[in-house]
Amino acid sequence: MDAPKLVKLTKKDLETDQDVRWCPGCGDYAILATVQRTLATLGIKRENTVFVSGIGCSSRFPYYMNTFGFHTIHGRAPAIATGLKLARPELDVWVITGDGDGLSIGGNHMLHALRRNVGLKVILFNNQIYGLTKGQYSPTSKVGTRAASTPSGSIDHPLNPLQFAIGAGATFIARTTDTDAKGLAAILDRAYKHQGSALIEILQNCPVFNDGVWDQVKDDAANHQLPLVEGQPLLFAGGTKGIRLSSDLVPEIVNVGEGGVAPEALLVHRERGSSAYAHLISSLTHPDFPVPVGVLHSHEKATFDSMAHQQVADAIAKQGKGELGKLMLQGMTWEVGVDGIRA
Amino acid sequence: MESKTQTLDRVVIRFAGDSGDGMQLTGTEFTKAAAEAGNDISTFPDFPAEIRAPAGSLFGVSGFQLHFSSSEIHTPGDAPDVLVAMNPAALKTNLKDLVDGGVLIINTGAFIEANLKKANYASNPIEDGSLAKYRVHAVDISGLTVAALDGTTLSTKEKGRSKNFFALGLVFWMYGREPETEIRRILQQFTKRPELGDANVKVFKAGYHFGETAEVFQTVYKVPAARFAPGTYRNITGNEALALGLVAGGELAGKAIFFAGYPITPASSILHSLAKFKNYGVMTFQAEDEIAAMGAVIGAAYGGALSVTASSGPGVALKGEAIGLAVMTELPVVIVNVQRGGPSTGLPTKTEQSDLSQALYGRNGEAPIPVIAARSPGDCFYAAVEALKVASRYMVPVMLLSDGYIANGSEPWPVPDVTKLDRFDVHHPTDPTGFHVYERDPATLARAWAIPGTAGFEHRIGGIEKDSLTGNISYDPANHEKMVHTRAAKIERIAQECGELDLRGEASGDVLLIGWGGTFGSLRQATEELRGQGKKVSHAHLRWLSPLEPGLEKIIHNFKHVVCAELNLGQLRALLRAKFLLDIQGLNKVQGQPFKVREVVAAIEQLLGGARLSEVNVPTAPTARA
Known part of the structure; x- marks a missing residue:
């Protein structure tokens, strides 16, 4: 028998014949290109890859990926993907969602998919706005966001996707930006290799309804992003500033080096750190702090889908493969003879 | 005094007591004895939504009605001939149903001042002559139960709990049932707490012997065996039969069953049954909510699993949007609605047929789906098989309607030989040459069930209107009209599966x-x-x-x-x-x-x-x- 041929995919192999219909300048274009380019290098099989999405601009994503794809209904992608992954654990199942789809109408499903550690890779496009419905504020919008539905400014406090994921017990949590092709590629690679659920938040620009909301973070990355590097102190601003924990457990920005603290005084990033650490770092939000980017948290534990199949396998091993004929006769049975009377 | 034996064609007996009195168990056990004696049977458990309502309260009364007969019967009976009332509240709420001249067995031990008051009795009905038109047997079941357990280490409270076995023993004697099998069954049920098993047997025997020796019962009744078609029988409830039908349907389709559900009365026991059938390859998933359960079965169906969810009206309401997605993407799933009283939370433990309109129309857009209804406990088996067959053959979501009455009720069921049921093996396409997502089988109008994992079939589907051939997004007016008509025509085609009226x-x-x-x-x-x-x-x-x-x-x-x-x-x-x-x-x-x-x-x-x-x-x- 011939050894199986390794088909090397290119970005083009993952493109479809459908016209991409996002607005000009939408951050989604860059994300799509990076996902296509990166997945081509990961050795995936197109037929074993499924993109599942909900509703929203980002949820059109599956139509543009030449893999299997399912554009579902608002908020329910994690639930539908959970069913798919349970039925077919060998498939690579990606979930594409947004801040409204994944954290508002679908917040419950997101919570439980992450909590169960279903082997799904969730890419959450966060532009802090509802785009497809023409610009209402979203659960990640900053307080005071003036939008179609909040002409006086929004008054509810935003949800932090990374904190949500930590609270839910996600086993892989990362963040990057739409235009950071290198950062996203590295995270996709890690997420793909992660067995359990992965949540990737991408800070994404909506040029029509919330243009420039991440500009400062993206344009002045050195000063407004905090790269999370395993085993390294939390440094930014070219190594001149860092994050230290005060004695009352409050993170604070300190100068590093001459006139400041030594790097040893800073927090050191551990992907497998405590959830308290992860929570602390995820609480660093713009503009008071640089935005943490990279892999915030990663650890493996048994996945929901593998355990579900293990239970079936164990039951078969213990009880033997079920025979329907026997099941039908379980419990109390009796015979009625040809005379029509119970024997 | 010698008891005389009277032969009856049929008897309707109702056990009624507090929801903590074990009336459902008593009824179920007596049903088994009737089945063992070869009677035709039909049961009607009727209980409140409260798990343990306050003792003695009118709303906490739980009942179990059994109709057993020497001839063929179709229902649990209109009115009981015999009523076992374990307390005043049970008497108050059930007496109106008892036939005139009916047998009334009353637990006098529970007819104390406090209980009479809770049941709104101004005077004790046992003493005030208001029960004159019934054949009353006043027995201190509570007291005799405690006396029977004298000398055991059980607490007074635990002793009291066995009183339903006294009632069971008593009616065993009244109807000439064989006590030995029941004794074995009680011991088996309590293997984990043998001291309770022993106590229940003691009390059961005490009840039986009380009937034998006390002079109050002058007649023993005999209901001879009924005539049935030859075969192997078991007693089965609708939900049990439905779960079995799903497993059988999976086997007939050559597929394992994927089931996702969210707990809801009166559908939950389907999930409970299936969760025990893992060695039949059944996978069950208790989802975070009704919507997720529906979503999960759609996802599993997209992956090629034969998928089922079960709920009741309020849950089906939540699933509505997702059912529409299954209509649009033409994926085979079965949605079971075990109907209960509505609207809203309604009457969770009571039966009704008021979700038919919901089943037919409860979705946005023109979204017809096939709807099949089971007619009896045993028929739930066949309805489940048929629902799976139509879902997979026509690539549609199918609604299967049951109701609380047949879901919890039971009847003797001739167990079918599953090897003789028609197979409906499911096929997924493997040759992608010329594959179009929405190309249809001319006979069924079903699209091919192409699934992930098969190279060359990569395609995208979703809730947006589809091109009638390629499945790509289409906003074309004529295409939309064509697709709406096609989806409706596909449902009409299912008429060819209906058989004779x-x-x-x-x-x-x-x-x-x-x-x-x-x-x-x-x-x-x-x-x-x-x-x-x-x-x-x-x-x-x-x-x-x-x-x-x-x-x-x-x-x-x-x-x-x-x-x-x-x-x-x-x-x-x-x-x-x-x-x-x-x-x-x-x-x-x-x-x-x-x-x-x-x-x-x-x-x-x-x-x-x-x-x-x-x-x-x-x-x-x-x-x-x-």
Whole structure:
């Protein structure tokens, strides 16, 4: 028998014949290109890859990926993907969602998919706005966001996707930006290799309804992003500033080096750190702090889908493969003879 | 005094007590004994939604009615001949149903001042002569139970809990049932707490011997075995049969079953049963909510699994949008609705047929789906198999309607030989040459079930309207109209699966009684009685509500009167009137209870006497402000 041929995919192999219909300048274009380019290098099989999405601009994503794809209904992608992954654990199942789809109408499903550690890779496009419905504020919008539905400014406090994921017990949590092709590629690679659920938040620009909301973070990355590097102190601003924990457990920005603290005084990033650490770092939000980017948290534990199949396998091993004929006769049975009377 | 034995054709007995008194267990055990004796049986558990309502309260009364007979029966009986009342509240709420001259076994031990007060009795009915028209057996079941356990290490509270076994022992003696098998069964059920098993056996025996030695019971009744078609039988509830049908359907399709559900009364026990069938390859998933359960079965179906969810009305309401997605993407799933009283939370533990309109129309857009209804506990098995067959053959979501009455009720069931049931093996395409996502089988209009993992079939589907061939997004007006018509036409094609209409009686006559679902037993029994009186009444019982069974159209115009009997305000009737432009009258009941045979008989008699059913049908007029 011939050894199986390794088909090397290119970005083009993952493109479809459908016209991409996002607005000009939408951050989604860059994300799509990076996902296509990166997945081509990961050795995936197109037929074993499924993109599942909900509703929203980002949820059109599956139509543009030449893999299997399912554009579902608002908020329910994690639930539908959970069913798919349970039925077919060998498939690579990606979930594409947004801040409204994944954290508002679908917040419950997101919570439980992450909590169960279903082997799904969730890419959450966060532009802090509802785009497809023409610009209402979203659960990640900053307080005071003036939008179609909040002409006086929004008054509810935003949800932090990374904190949500930590609270839910996600086993892989990362963040990057739409235009950071290198950062996203590295995270996709890690997420793909992660067995359990992965949540990737991408800070994404909506040029029509919330243009420039991440500009400062993206344009002045050195000063407004905090790269999370395993085993390294939390440094930014070219190594001149860092994050230290005060004695009352409050993170604070300190100068590093001459006139400041030594790097040893800073927090050191551990992907497998405590959830308290992860929570602390995820609480660093713009503009008071640089935005943490990279892999915030990663650890493996048994996945929901593998355990579900293990239970079936164990039951078969213990009880033997079920025979329907026997099941039908379980419990109390009796015979009625040809005379029509119970024997 | 020697007891004499009287032979009876049939008996209806009801056990009633506090929801913590173990009446369901007592009823179930006595049912097994009747089945063992070869009787035909039909049961009706009727219990409150509260798990352990306050002791002695009127709303906390739980009942279990058993009809056992030496001839064929279809229902648990209209009215009990025997009532076992474990406390004043049970007597108060159930006495009105007992037939005049019926046997009344009362636990006098519970007729204390406090309980009488809770049941709103001004005086003790045992003493005030108000029970004169019944054959009353006043027995201190509570006291005798505690006495029987004298010398055991059990607490007084634990001793008291065994009193249902005293009642069970007593009726075992009354009906000449074999106690030895029951004793073995009790010990088996309590293997983990053998001291309780021993205590229950002691009390059971005490009850049995009390019947034997006390002089109050002068008669032992004998209900001889009924005649059945030869075969192997078991006693089965609707939900048990439904779960079995799903496993069998999976096997007949060559597929393992994927089931996702969210706990809801009265559907949960389907999930419980299936969760125990893992070694049959069944995978069960308790989702975070009803929507997720529906989503999960859609996802699993997309992956190629034969997928099922089960719920009740409120849960199905939540699933509505996702069911529409299954309609649009044409994926095979089965949605079971074990109906209960509505609207909203309604009457969770009571039966009703008021979700038919929801099943037919409860989605946005033109979203028809096939709807099949099971008619008896045992029929839930076949309805489940058929639902899976149609779902996979036509690539559609199928709604299977059951109801609380047949889900919890039980009957002796001839166990089918599964090797003789028709297979409907599912095939997924493997040759991608010329593959189009929405290309259709000319006979069924089904699209091919192409699944992930098969190279060359990579495609995208979703809830947006599809091009009629490629499945790509299409906003083309003509294409949308074509797809709407195609989805409807596909449902109509399912008529070719319906088979013969179930019709009792001639294809023409004075009255055609139309029913569907769990009312079958009452309507068929009523029809037999009316026909026995020489009345020209026929009964058509529908299995498929969507598409409507084609057999109905052939006969519906041949009757002077057409009556549609439903446990709702006329949901099927409205549909039939629209379709056939006939003055169909409704026989309707919404009390959370099944039809009694006598109610149906009386209504048809009045109809034949010249009344319109609307005049005999409305029990109470709406209350308006004066």
